[in-house]
Amino acid sequence: MDDSDGARHAAEYCARTFGRLPGLQVKLLHILSNLPPSLGDDGHVLQGSERQARQKLIESWKARQAQRWTELFAPTSDRLIQAGLPPDAVTSEFVPKEYDVADAILETAAAEGYGTIIIGRRGLTGAQKILLGSVSSQVVHYAKGLAVIVVDSTIKRTGQTPVGARPDIFWAG
Numbered sequence: 001m002d003d004s005d006g007a008r009h010a011a012e013y014c015a016r017t018f019g020r021l022p023g024l025q026v027k028l029l030h031i032l033s034n035l036p037p038s039l040g041d042d043g044h045v046l047q048g049s050e051r052q053a054r055q056k057l058i059e060s061w062k063a064r065q066a067q068r069w070t071e072l073f074a075p076t077s078d079r080l081i082q083a084g085l086p087p088d089a090v091t092s093e094f095v096p097k098e099y100d101v102a103d104a105i106l107e108t109a110a111a112e113g114y115g116t117i118i119i120g121r122r123g124l125t126g127a128q129k130i131l132l133g134s135v136s137s138q139v140v141h142y143a144k145g146l147a148v149i150v151v152d153s154t155i156k157r158t159g160q161t162p163v164g165a166r167p168d169i170f171w172a173g
Contacts (some may be wrong), residue, residue: 001028001092003072006120006136006153011076013151019083026080027114028092030069031104035061042089066094102138109146116147 001007011028018024035058046054073092080090095104109117121136136150 001030001073001076004120004122004153008076008120009153010118010120010149010151011079014148015079015083016083019080019085020032024085024089025114026085026090027108027112028073028076029105029108030073030092030094031097031101032062032065032069032094034097055083062094062096069094069103098101100138101135101144105135105139106142112148116149117143118149118151119155163169 001011009023018026070092077087077090078094081087093108095108099106105117105119108114117139119136119139121134140148140150
């Protein structure tokens, strides 16, 4: 989850479509961006006190990031609860980005036994997708043993559902 339209549309889709489903557990996941260069390895071998000081700075940075994203998650959590989820069924987590955002999403889902990922799509053009990649495309491509729902943020919406769409599930198997 981030502050993009795609993430907001995905959360709204989850609330509308699954909000009243008994036993549903929703995790709002945010992949923290890489550490600022000033907190990374600068080639100097750190001694004990330097290492502790650096670790303290890193933990402080992570705490500030978590506070920032907690404020973003609050309205989304509230919307999911308003849609019918019990408050204890909505959790959030911040995962540091070690390599790739899509990998972090898939690893977290697998490690915690989630069966479905709902992800927003930013609507990158063909050239942008080739140059920048697409997290949602990577998640769909590499997902194994779970369902992935990609919610397009570029579809014009009127009311509760995309124009001409039905709010129920279409199953093709």
